[in-house]
Amino acid sequence: MHRRLTVFVLLTLTIFLSRASAEASGQTGPQFTVSVYNDAGVPAAVLDRAEQRSGSIFARANLEVVWLNCTQASTEDALVCNQIDLPGHLALRIIPHAASSMSDAAFGVAFLSPDGAGKYADVFWTRAEDLQVTSNLDLGGLLGSVMAHELGHLLIGSNAHAVSGIMRARWEGEELRRIAMGNLLFTAQQAKLMHAKARLRESAEHSVEPQTTEQLGLETSNLREAPSRLF
Numbered sequence: 001m002h003r004r005l006t007v008f009v010l011l012t013l014t015i016f017l018s019r020a021s022a023e024a025s026g027q028t029g030p031q032f033t034v035s036v037y038n039d040a041g042v043p044a045a046v047l048d049r050a051e052q053r054s055g056s057i058f059a060r061a062n063l064e065v066v067w068l069n070c071t072q073a074s075t076e077d078a079l080v081c082n083q084i085d086l087p088g089h090l091a092l093r094i095i096p097h098a099a100s101s102m103s104d105a106a107f108g109v110a111f112l113s114p115d116g117a118g119k120y121a122d123v124f125w126t127r128a129e130d131l132q133v134t135s136n137l138d139l140g141g142l143l144g145s146v147m148a149h150e151l152g153h154l155l156i157g158s159n160a161h162a163v164s165g166i167m168r169a170r171w172e173g174e175e176l177r178r179i180a181m182g183n184l185l186f187t188a189q190q191a192k193l194m195h196a197k198a199r200l201r202e203s204a205e206h207s208v209e210p211q212t213t214e215q216l217g218l219e220t221s222n223l224r225e226a227p228s229r230l231f
Contacts, residue, residue, distance in 0.1 A: 029062030030198035034151065035081040037093040038071040040125035042143070047094075049140025050147060053182070057148040057166060061191035063155075063198070086119045087197050090154050092147060098124040105170070107131070107146050110153030117157065121150035135176050145179050152186060155194045162187060 038047060047069070055065045070081035084091050098106055107127045112118040123146050132139045145166060152167050153160045161169040165187045168175060178184035186194070 029064060030195060031064040031066060032087060032155070032198070033066045033068060033089040035068045035070045035084065035089070035091045037091065038069065040094045040096040042094055042125060046140045046143065049138065050144035053141045053144025054148040054151070055144075056182070057145065057185055058151075061186040061194060063191070063194060084119045086117055087155055089119075090151060091120045092123065092151060093120070094123045094125050094143075096125050098127060108150040110150045112153065112158065116159075118154045121154055123147055123150055137176060137180055141179055141182065145184055148186075152190065152194075155197060156190055157193075157197075160190070162190065165190070 036047070036051070042050070051065075051067045055067070058065050068077075068081050070077065073081050083089055098109075102109065102124075106124065108121060108123040110118055110121040123143070125143075128139065128143045128146060131137070132142055135142070149166055156167070160167050166175075166184045167186065167190060171179075175184055
């Protein structure tokens with residue numbers, strides 16, 4: 001009972017702080033949840049800064065993020081963490097290394113079906129660490145920007161890369177400078193696309209009965225067909 005109360009209080013506090021941050025900036029847009037799996041053992045302080053940076057990037061696009069840290073979730077927590085539902089609840093896994101098939105320049109991957117839908121993304125921790133060493137950026141801010149990029153693929157869909165901003169396919173000096181300043185962001189058009197998806201989801205929720213949530217591992221294997229690489 002005590003454990004369940006703790007989970008409820010933490011989730012409620014997370015939602016409250018997310019909304020308070022959005023309201024303070026005059027923004028009260030659609031909300032989505034991200035289950036985060038810290039398989040790489042990212043230090044808690046770094047992950048906290050990363051979630052803050054990523055959440056701030058989405059807030060500038062008038063979207064709220066609720067973060068669920070699910071790495072060592074209890075049975076009760078796992079029931080919430082595994083309720084993955086496109087696009088209202090996504091899963092992001094921070095893994096130590098990229099697969100050998102990935103480009104040497106890839107910092108993460110979003111898994112999209114042929115129609116551009118996706119619920120799952122990976123971020124490569126050692127790639128972020130290596131870039132931090134050469135760029136001298138704050139590691140939390142860098143990781144959070146990569147997280148926002150990969151989640152952007154899931155929320156926007158196919159052809160999400162852009163010539164500028166956080167969805168640019170390859171980050172160079174200008175993008176790194178903007179990460180340092182905290183203003184590498186989504187474009188206005190990308191924000192509109194994400195809002196449009198959110199409205200479609202809200203309409204569907206009011207017209208369709210909820211479906212049974214499948215297990216995270218099974219869903220991941222079904223959707224990891226068409227990776228969309230960061231760089």
